[in-house]
Amino acid sequence: AQKVTQAQTEISVVEKEDVTLDCVYETRDTTYYLFWYKQPPSGELVFLIRRNSFDEQNEISGRYSWNFQKSTSSFNFTITASQVVDSAVYFCALSGSVGYKLSFGAGTTVTVRA
């Protein structure tokens, strides 16, 4: 069985602060894929990143960065210098294969105040 845990339900920060979202996963698969999605109030899911289990390199994309550590089964996401537009629900998800069904975490609501 696959499980994704996002322990933080809500995070509120002031603009320009950094915010880190935690994601811990469980799987018996040796090959798996981890994702982060952003869900703004409009509801659509915005794809942010996909990582496969063999690639532990950290990634940076603009103000976003991700830290993948297999030793602790974690795939954490950091928003640097947060902006009001970053306010959304962020989901971490796990899949056993590309194009396969996703198991989502509970989501973390990020509120960035001006």
Place this chain on the structure above:
Amino acid sequence: GAVVSQHPSWVICKSGTSVKIECRSLDFQATTMFWYRQFPKQSLMLMATSNEGSKATYEQGVEKDKFLINHASLTLSTLTVTSAHPEDSSFYICSASAKGTEAFFGQGTRLTVV
């Protein structure tokens, strides 16, 4: 990325009626489509997986006679909520993938049953 279009974006229906939601892959052939449901302030839960030309596989606890899924072509899957009741009010979102490739999400459908 590839485009998945979901229609309608929102729908209000009377209790006891049926409502159909369409999920189309616009620029690729989707061998597999997934249907998720999201209740307010909750995570996304997989309802069923459908492969083109085959019967859908439903997750435990999802009533297959109530949520009819048809994946008759490589570009279209439909979800019909039969005899809808207020407790079926939710956000329904599909994703589609070609064999061995990334799954892309539609925009979602917000269903309100009154």
